[in-house]
Amino acid sequence: MNTPSNAAVLPELDVADWSQVQPRLQQFIDATPDSADALRRWVSELSRLSEVIYEFGSRKNIDNACHTDDEAIEAAYLHWVREIAPKLQPMFFEIQKNYLANPHRDALTDQGFDMMLREWSADVDIFRPENVALQTQITELVTQYDKLQGAMMIEFRGETYTPQQIARFYDDVDRDTREQAWRAAAERRYADHEAVEDLFDPMLKLRQQVAENAGFNDYREYIWTSRYRFDYTPEDCLEFGKAVERVCMPLAQQVDVDRKAALGVDALRPWDTSVDVHGRPPLRPFDPKNIDDFVAKTRVIFDRIDPRLAAGFDALSEHGNLDLDSRKGKRPGGFQASLEATRQPFIFMNAAGLQRDVETLIHEGGHAFHYQAASTIDNLFTRHAPLEFCEVASMSMELLAMDHFDVFYDSPENTARAKRSKLEGVLHTLTWVATIDGFQHWLYTHPGHTRDEREAAWLDLLSRFGSDVVDWAGLENFRRTMWHRQVHLFHVPFYYIEYAIAQLGALGVWLNYRRDPKAALAQLLDAFALGGAAPLPTLFETAGVNFDFSEKTIAPLVENLQQEIEALPV
Numbered sequence: 172m173n174t175p176s177n178a179a180v181l182p183e184l185d186v187a188d189w190s191q192v193q194p195r196l197q198q199f200i201d202a203t204p205d206s207a208d209a210l211r212r213w214v215s216e217l218s219r220l221s222e223v224i225y226e227f228g229s230r231k232n233i234d235n236a237c238h239t240d241d242e243a244i245e246a247a248y249l250h251w252v253r254e255i256a257p258k259l260q261p262m263f264f265e266i267q268k269n270y271l272a273n274p275h276r277d278a279l280t281d282q283g284f285d286m287m288l289r290e291w292s293a294d295v296d297i298f299r300p301e302n303v304a305l306q307t308q309i310t311e312l313v314t315q316y317d318k319l320q321g322a323m324m325i326e327f328r329g330e331t332y333t334p335q336q337i338a339r340f341y342d343d344v345d346r347d348t349r350e351q352a353w354r355a356a357a358e359r360r361y362a363d364h365e366a367v368e369d370l371f372d373p374m375l376k377l378r379q380q381v382a383e384n385a386g387f388n389d390y391r392e393y394i395w396t397s398r399y400r401f402d403y404t405p406e407d408c409l410e411f412g413k414a415v416e417r418v419c420m421p422l423a424q425q426v427d428v429d430r431k432a433a434l435g436v437d438a439l440r441p442w443d444t445s446v447d448v449h450g451r452p453p454l455r456p457f458d459p460k461n462i463d464d465f466v467a468k469t470r471v472i473f474d475r476i477d478p479r480l481a482a483g484f485d486a487l488s489e490h491g492n493l494d495l496d497s498r499k500g501k502r503p504g505g506f507q508a509s510l511e512a513t514r515q516p517f518i519f520m521n522a523a524g525l526q527r528d529v530e531t532l533i534h535e536g537g538h539a540f541h542y543q544a545a546s547t548i549d550n551l552f553t554r555h556a557p558l559e560f561c562e563v564a565s566m567s568m569e570l571l572a573m574d575h576f577d578v579f580y581d582s583p584e585n586t587a588r589a590k591r592s593k594l595e596g597v598l599h600t601l602t603w604v605a606t607i608d609g610f611q612h613w614l615y616t617h618p619g620h621t622r623d624e625r626e627a628a629w630l631d632l633l634s635r636f637g638s639d640v641v642d643w644a645g646l647e648n649f650r651r652t653m654w655h656r657q658v659h660l661f662h663v664p665f666y667y668i669e670y671a672i673a674q675l676g677a678l679g680v681w682l683n684y685r686r687d688p689k690a691a692l693a694q695l696l697d698a699f700a701l702g703g704a705a706p707l708p709t710l711f712e713t714a715g716v717n718f719d720f721s722e723k724t725i726a727p728l729v730e731n732l733q734q735e736i737e738a739l740p741v
Contacts, residue, residue, distance in 0.1 A: 186227035187250060189258055195220055196262040200269055207278035210270075214279075217266065218551040222511035225551070228256060229508050229517075233494075235314070236519055239321030240500035245314075252310045257303045264298040267291045283553030283704030290399050290552075297385045297396050305377050305384075312370050312377075316661045319363055319370075320503045327355045334360070334656075335497040335521040342445040342453035353442035357649040360656060364648075367655045368622060378664065379618040390615040394665045399557065402707045402718065408608055408668050414722035415605040415671075416635055418729050423598050427640035433741070438642040447588065448741065454589055456579035459524035462495050469532050472575040476568075477692055483543045484536060490515050495532065497521035504658050505531045507538035507565075509555070514546040526589050529579060530569050530596075537568030545702030553704040558666060559718075560698070560710040562673030563680065567695060567714075569593065570681035584740070591739045597674060597732055601725075604671040606636040607657055611665050626651050672720045678728045679716030691715060 185191050199217050204210035228251055234241075235248040270276060271291060325332045327340070328351075340352030382393035391405060431439040433448035447453065457465040466488060474481035487493050492515055505520035516539035522528040541556070541564035548554045555561075576589040613628045614620075620628075630651060643650045659666050683691035698714035711718035 184223060186224055186255065187247075189255060192224065192255070193258070193262070196259075196266065200262065200265045202269070204273060204275065207275045210273055210275045211279055211281070214270070214550060214552070218549065219512075221551050224259065226510045226512040227251070229510055233508055233517055233519065235317070236502040236506075237494050238500055239318050239502055249311070249314070252314070253307060256310075257307045260298070260303050260306075261300055264295065264300075267295050271295060281550075283548070283550060283702070286703060286706065287550070287552045289401065293396050293399055297387075297393065299381075299384045302381045302384050305381050309374055309377050309381075312374050313661055316367065316370050316658075317502050319366060320658070321500055323359060323363070323503075324499060325356050325359045327352055331499075333497045333499060333501075333521065333523075334503060335523045336459070338525060339453075339455075339523055341442060342447065344446065344450050344452065346443070346446075349442040349446060350440070357646070361648055361652060364652045364655060367652075371661065372622075374661065375614065375618070378615070389618060390664065391612060394615075398665065403672075403720075405612065407720070409612065410722075411668070411671060411720050411725075412605040412609050412635075414725050415601050418722060418725050419598055419601045419605075420636065422729065422733055423602050424638060424640060426595055426598065427638045429741075431640055438644075439640050440642055441646065444641065451584075451588075454526045454580070454585060454592070455524055456526055456529050456576075456589070457522075457524055459496065459522055459528075462522065465495065465522060465528070465532070466493065468578045469529065469536070471578045472533065472572050473536065475575050475578075476571050479696075480536070480540055483540050486543070487516065487518060487539060492517040494519050495522045497523050503656075505535055507535045507542070509542050511551060511554075514543075516542045526592060527596075529576070529589075530572075530593060533569050533572045534565040537565035540564065540568070541699045544696060544699035547700070548702045548704065554702045556701070556703045556710055557707050558669045559672045559707055560676075560714075562669050563676040563711070563714060563716075564695075564699060566670075566673050566677035567680040570677055571684055571692075587740050591736060591741070594732060594736045594739070597678070598729075600674050601671055601729075602636045604667055604674075606632050607654070607659065608665075608668045608671070609636070610654060611660065611667065614660075615664065629654055668720075672718075675720050675724055675728055676711055676714065676716045676718070678732065680714060682728075682731060683715050 183191075184195065199213065199220075202213055204213045231248045231251040234244045238244045271288075276288065323334055325334065325337050327337055334356055337352055337356050340348055343349050343352070378390045378393075382388070382390040385393055387393040387396075394400075395405065427439060427444070430444070430448055434443060434446070436443060445453075457468065459465075470481050470484050473484050490513075492510070495518070501521060502519075503521060505518075508517045508519065510517060518532070518535040518539060520528070520531050520535060522532070538561060541561060545554050545556070556564075570593075573590045573593055577583070577586045580586045580589065609632050610629060613632075614625065617624070617628075633650065633653075654660060680691060680695055683694070694713065694715040698710050701710060701713060705713070708718040717724060
C-alpha cells in the first residue's frame with residue numbers, strides 16, 4: 172500500500188519494533204495522575220499513542236487484504252500478529268486497571284467517559300494472559316482461510332475469474348450460461364471444503380478455550396461481554412429469528428413463487444434467482460475495467476444527497492484510500508478500515524461491474540462518512556460507535572441513494588429495476604442474518620460438536636430461513652457447505668445480528684427521509700458525530716429511530732417495504 176505513516180504524530184516511533192513501543196506504554200502503567208486534569212491529560216496522551224499503534228496494525232491488515240499472495244506483505248502482517256499485537260493486550264490490561272483504580276476517574280464527566288468506563292471495566296473483567304497466545308493462533312488460522320479464499324480462481328469457457336468476477340454471469344439471460352457459471356464456481360469452492368473445515372474446527376476449539384479461561388461457559392457468553400452488548404441479550408436475537416420466520420419468510424417465499432411463474436420454469440434453480448424475469452439484459456452499471464468512472468458516478472450520488480458527503484468521498488480518493496477492483500490475490504468481501512492517527516477511512520472491496528457493487532461502495536461510503544464525522548472526537552476510546560449503529564450509517568446510505576441510481580443507468584426502466592432489486596434485497600438481508608446469526612448461536616453453545624452435527628444444524632436453519640421454492644436437487648453438497656463463503660463466521664464470530672438491527676434502523680431513517688429529507692439527514696449526521704460517546708439507544712434516538720428489533724418493529728417496517736416493492740414495476 173505504501174501510504175504515509177504517522178510521522179507527523181510520533182516521528183521517532185517504529186511500531187514494528189517492540190523495544191520502542193514497550194517503554195511508551197509502560198509510562199502509562201507507572202503514572203499516577205493526581206488530579207482530574209492530570210488524568211484527563213493521561214487519557215489524551217494514551218489516545219495519541221494508541222492511534223499510532225492501531226493505524227500501524229490497520230495498515231498491515233489492509234496491505235494483507237489487498238495482496239494475499241505477496242510474501243513480504245504477509246511476513247510484515249504476521250510480524251504484527253505474532254510479535255506486536257499479542258504483547259499489546261497485557262499492557263493495555265494494566266493501563267486500563269491503572270485508570271479504573273484512579274480515585275479521580277469519576278470526576279471525568281466529559282461526554283463519553285461514562286461509556287469508556289463501562290467498556291474498560293468489561294475488558295478488565297474478561298482479560299486473561301493465557302488467552303493472548305490463543306487469540307494469536309486464531310488470527311493465524313483466519314489468515315490461512317484468507318489465503319485459501321484469495322487464491323480461489325474459477326475456470327470458465329477458457330477464461331479465469333475470481334468468485335466476484337464470475338458472478339457477472341449469474342444474471343445472464345441465457346439459462347445454460349448461468350447454470351454453467353454457477354456450477355463452475357460452486358465446484359471450485361467445494362474443492363476447498365475439507366481445507367476450510369480443517370481450519371474451522373481448531374478455531375472453534377480455541378474460542379471455547381478462550382471463553383473457559385475467562386470464566387464463561389461458552390464463547391457466546393464471552394462475546395456478549397467482549398463486544399459490550401449491554402443493551403440486548405442472546406434471547407432477543409433468537410426471538411428476532413422467530414419474528415423473521417413469521418413476518419419476512421412469507422414475503423420472501425412469495426417473491427420466489429412470482430419469479431418461478433414469471434420465468435415459466437418447471438423448477439426454480441439457484442442460478443435462476445438473479446436473472447431478469449422478462450429476459451431483459453442484466454444490469455451493468457459500470458465497466459469493472461474503468462474504476463475511475465465507477466468512483467465518479469458514485470460521487471454524483473453522494474453529492475445529490477448532500478455536498479458534504481461528496482467532499483468526504485473526495486478525501487478518500489485524494490489520500491489513495493480506495494482499493495476497489497477485483498483481482499487474483501485479493502481477499503474477498505468489502506470493508507471500511509479506520510486509520511486513527513491520520514483520521515482517515517479506507518475502503519476495500521471487489522468490484523466486478525454489478526449492481527451490488529454500487530450498493531457495496533455506497534455502504535462502505537456510509538461507514539467512511541460516519542468515521543469522518545466522529546474523527547473530530549479527540550479521545551480515541553470514545554470515537555467509535557457500537558457496531559449495531561455503525562451499520563445504520565452504511566445501510567441508511569444505501570437506501571437514501573436508491574432514488575439516484577439513474578446516475579448509472581440510461582433508462583427509467585433500469586433505474587426502477589435496480590431499486591426493486593435493492594428493496595427485495597432488504598428482505599433477503601433479514602432472512603440471511605437470521606440464518607447466519609442462528610448458526611453462530613448453535614455453533615458456540617454446542618462446544619465439541621462433530622462436523623455431521625454442524626451440518627445438520629446448518630441444514631435445519633436453511634429449512635427455516637431458506638426458500639422452499641428454489642430447487643437444490645443434485646446440488647446438496649454445495650448447499651450444505653454454503654456457509655463456508657461467509658467470512659464473518661471465520662473472522663468475527665457473532666458479528667452479524669448487527670446487520671439486522673441496523674437494517675431496521677436504516678428503514679426507519681429512510682421512511683423519515685421520504686417525509687422530510689433535510690431533517691432526516693440532519694438527525695443522521697448528528698448521530699454520526701456522537702461516535703461512541705453515547706449508548707446505543709441514544710444513538711438510535713438521535714438518528715430519529717427506535718432501538719428495537721422485535722416483531723413490533725419488524726412488522727410495520729416490512730409492511731412499508733412490501734408496499735414500496737409492489738409500487739415498482741416488475
